[in-house]
Amino acid sequence: MQLTITTFNVENLFNRYAFLDSPWEDRSYEKFIQAIGVVSIASRAGDLVPYPISEIQRNNTAQAILDSKPDILAVQEIENIYTLRIFNETYLDNYFDRMICIDGNDPRGIDVGLLLRKDFNANIQNIRTHIDEPEKGKSIHRTSFLNSGYWVTGAIFSRDCLEVDINLNGKIITLLINHFKAQDKTQASVVRRTKQSERVAELVTQCAKSGKLPIVLGDLNATPVDKSLVSLLKHPLLKDPFPPETWTHYYVPKKNMSRLDYILTHKNIKSISTHIVRNGLTTKCKKYDGPRYPTVGQEHTEASDHCPTSVVIDV
Template sequence: MPLRLATFNIENLMARFDFSGFRKQWRQDRVVKMFGVEDQELYRDLEQARLISETDDTRQLSALAIAETAADILCLQEVDDMAALQAFEENYLYRMLGYGYRQKILVEGNDSRGIDVAVMMRDRTRDGLPIELVDVRSHATLTYQDLDLFTPQIALTNQPQDRIFRRDCLEVDVKIGGRPLTLYVVHFKSMTGSREEGDARMATMPVREAEARAVRHIIEQRFDRNLANRNFVICGDMNDYQERVKVIGDRLDGYRFEPAREEVSALDIFSRDGFAENIVRRRPEMDRWTLYHARGPQEQHLCQLDYLWLSPALSRANPDAVPQIIRNGQPYRTVFPPDQAVERFPRIGWDRPKASDHCPVVVSLEIQ
């Protein structure tokens, strides 16, 4: 009987207001910029009203995307705190799904914005197998010097005592019908925020590589020689890709799509020597993307940032499993390749509201 496992960057599931845009223009919402608000109290009032209105639409769409996965276990990224997760589940998911995700796991991590990774689980799978939470471990306090991962490249932006994970590597042990499964939920360093000019992805690559090496170290230390026979999945937004689909053209002249392989990726650390399988690669080459990136018509591509990396044992036990990518919550600005267009959820906008900038990924797995 399969387990439905999903990962989803839900994009800023917040339970607080951020008023820093009044003094930091790059943090200010574009609609408020149109009005040139100079009074701080007025700005706060407008920002609260804007965010409350926008959030209701957004979270309805996020809940629709989650409902579409029909997941038994859902790994989330960009969650503010447990209060925000609880409120979202009770007021949005429950209204759509009824009896839902009663088991919730969140440990405060390292992110400067306060966004964390989390897990929500049903008590039973859709087929009635019990889902038992066995143990939870956070690895947020691991430092570069702890794992001997401090390199000259890392030294450009970090100190030896700095923490490796930008958020956390949340390790969750469960049993599915009595059979063990371990989840490693992550959200790696973004491809922005570098002090270097030029290619931001390459400039931030050393941090993501260290995060990937740390995850692999944790797993190898845990399972040692039995690794090949253990059930584990590395889940989350890894902010990197090994391939992408270039989007060339515009709406007037039309688009063409070109697949491209990357010479280097932080995720090579997982795929190297069969350590784990990116199960999304079982989909056609042009149909693996979970995010549309665009900075004007000259820089557009579709890429996979959201992953379910299966252990060798799970991969062997599920040779025919092919994941789904839920794209109905994408805004209308997202450019879809031919034959991939989907019916959007109600009230989706050109850029917003939307379910998230990311797409949920879900797969049905037999746990043996």
């Protein structure tokens, strides 16, 4: 059975439309997230910028997903299950019919999720979250934050490691969907990512021992040479089907292309091909001279700063 698995950091679907000067209570969520805003949240910096996510951006994000033709799609930086459903119906013409998202440990609305293509012959068997796993020697504490979530300290995972078992014709693949700690030029972020990588590596080993085929995927927020990812990239049960020159992300301030997004498959899974959709990248990325969507320009039109990254496997 051949199938396409894709991972994509969508750089927020709707969240930057949120008005910050009024509470959520007694408001229609659908209208709230689709309102035309005058400010938006730059999620990585946490500051305000004088523009919302545009309709062009949402359409280009959707087109990048559709062009990837995923049977299974892992996403990062989504607000919640409601935004996934609305985005799927409004912009993807209900391409997916099964969606999973559990509120994670980041109150900024950047959770991870999973979607399965409509009529895809697979069964979701188990869903596990790891939001309540503490770092060694620490306790988890949650504090209500801005009436929208909880600020969490002491947890291993910045967001979550969403673990999903899927039955494919009698074989179980276990997807471990992640969005690791971001790089912030401090040793603390390296240490945090290292702990996250080590824990996911343990989960890989546990899955394999129980007869499942683990696949680690998502935005790991580090390049392959970063020491924080050693536990995964050197794991004896995993392989990286992508070529060494792969890049998946463009960082505008430094005009830098790098690889932050990964799909690491169990060594016994046959990889047929890989592909990356870059048509939605900002035109500021001069080193990419391939085709782009007609509406993509320099600012506020790109699909994301990440590229949908896919592997075709045979299970």
